[in-house]
Amino acid sequence: MRTTTGRTGRAGRAGRAGRTARLVAAGVLGAVLVGTSAPVAMAAGAAGASGGGAVAVAAPGAATGANPVSPAFAAIQGELGAVVDAGEATWDLARVVDRGRTLWQGTAGVAELDDRSAVDPDGRFRIGSLTKMFTATVVLQLVGEGRVRLDDPVSAYLPGVVPGGERITVRQLLDHTSGLFSYTDDQRFVPRTAEGVEAWAATGRWRTWTAEEIVADAVAHPPYFAPGASWHYSNTNYLLAGMIIQKSTGRTWNQEVERRIIRPLGLRQTSMPVSSPLITGPHAHLYTQLPGGPVDTTLINPSAGGAAGAGISSTADLARFHAALFGGRLLRPAELAAMKATVDTGVPGYRYGLGVGSVDLGCGVVWGHSGSIHRNIAYVLGTEDGRRQAVVAAGQYGYRDPDDVFAGLEKAASCAVAGSGAGTGS
Template sequence: MTVHQFLSSAGRAGIGLATGVLAGALLAATAPTAGAATAAGVAPGPAAPRAEEAALRQALADIVAAGGSTAALAQVRDGGRTLWRGAAGTADLATHAPVRADGYFRIGSITKTFVATVVLQLVGEGRLRLDDTVEHLLPGTVPGGAGITLRQLLDHTSGIPDYTEDPRFELKDEADILRWVDTGRWTTYRPRELVDVATAHPALFPPGTGWSYSNTNYLLAGMAVERVTGHGWEEEVRRRIVLPLGLTGTSFPRTSPFVPAPHAHGYFSLSGGPVDVTLRNPSGASAAGSGISTAADLDRFLAALLGGRLLRPAELAEMQRTVEVRPGVGYGLGLQRMDSPCGPLFGHTGSVEGYQAALVGTQDGGRQVALSYNPFDRSKGAEQQRAVLGLLVKALCPSAPTGGAAPNG
């Protein structure tokens, strides 16, 4: 199993089990599981109606109380204003410090949405084309790259294996995990090195004939941005998205292991007790998942993206054209689509050691929810999923009927 699978039954970064269950639960308007914990919510500006705020506060608390997370924080944005934000749980098991709703966290694969946005901006400028081949953009990098397009990288139809599934990243037991904690998490990787790990394995399928989530695709997309612009993908995201939108809490570190304060810590629950895994070298994720942000910044980013402020209509439409992954769930160009009672929802999920996150909003960019939580008790995977889904349903479809059980993913 991978370190992500060890941490949580919700699965690896991307459109895994948690996303499939999310879509089903949104279709069923699942109610959150009851819990005893409380969350501290604050709402600058006009607040949510009292009943809605109470439901959101309870749903967030359930992620900690029923879902076995050490911490959770979330923010709901509607019509350009903060409707509600809150936090629950403990930020640091050593000091018992409370979680802050304005805290920083690792966003994992939500990074992909930032990278895809930059790629599509370059497409709109005529500097890239979605039918450009990998061989044209990055000669000699991928076997069979002449038959793989930029679009197929962005929507995961390339057939290129995921480097994170290589046996060298596999953690078979607790001893392997402890070795990763002691040494592995500090390793610096180059994107090309990780691409070579992936392409040492045979292709999963001929390009364009299947779908398989692969972090390798976004390493290549980041390399293509650098090839075209002469700047690292991180600098292009900063210049094109972070600075124009005033995302003061968002960064994409290359090798720095730190998360800015305040933040909730991430942990592994091992036989000897909790192990803090907050610090890690992010180069092993790079353009596939190295980002750090806040709930406020993520909501602002998704509102601007889906509201048409970052892409021209043609490129935004391409981003939202999805490959059907399972009923009610599709994957576009760095965006996941999830059907719901309030129409199609778009966003992305993310997972890295100690942190899981979700960013989802309505198609018109009117309403968004950003959530970060820190899974800990692996025996509560199903309860955690129900609690997370309860929060997202309450945030995005507040008028939908509640009740019933979450369908299986």
């Protein structure tokens, strides 16, 4: 459920299923975020800093004095610490919510390597491709208003922008069956060499990109397949979706997400920046390993992510958004049904709808997305009715495939939501 470099499949996890699945939903700036160069030795003091801990809140109706920390929550905390102790992340955190109430939250690692400050469990982080859930929701709201039609061709809204755009529908953009080349497969946007990563850390991360120039570069590449013929995660699809929002409303996708989702839901820790490199409020730092040692690269210009991955949020806000979306507060029944009409991704156990995916990691089906941007990894997973959520975020430090690194954490979070051991009721 995530996507990091545009490789086929990825958004969940069931052995190989989760492997390709997760890489698929985090996509923006994937290589730099999740690592693409050879492993570099851990900086002194980063490993073994699991620290942190868990805070449990008794489930509604729990007996006074009863221990509310279920095996499911303990499993998540164990995975949080294991990833940090292995030197693959400098920090991570998680929250489990039931019917709007936080049942449990935990952290591991340190917020900053220099002073080893504690991780704030309520802190903010970049959400990468979780942004797609917001973008798709706005497009579907416009569908409900009769301003966009899912089976209209892209050329009806963006004439001349996409070669063959008359054969690609809006629906195919949102469910990744367009066949369009993903710009994050291009090293201009995602460096995959040590030299490229160094150049990005020094100057490239400050560059401002427009969706139009990125799309123009992407569509100059041959498509992966004819529209509708297969499935391939492509971040280009969602830059185009953001452009359609602007064409249909006269306002940018960022403004429409703010107006239609963030403000109505009171998501005070969520923002959709254009080019500001800042993360306001409490947040843990991110580091890129270079030959000379780790460099703090928390600050980046997120414009290359755009409607595909520029967002910032918190575990509490993401849980609230998921609950509102799947609980029917943001979309009418017809549009919510369209969002959940999934296609085969070719990854066992993982299907993709319109900006959301469903995945079965062996303990029940959950819905949501995953994301990654510049080494910030995030997941939101929840029940189809929006009653329960698990949200996870991490600052990756090592250079192993994030699908291997975070497999156990993703599964533990999924099972805490979908399984019977979370103490959340049924």
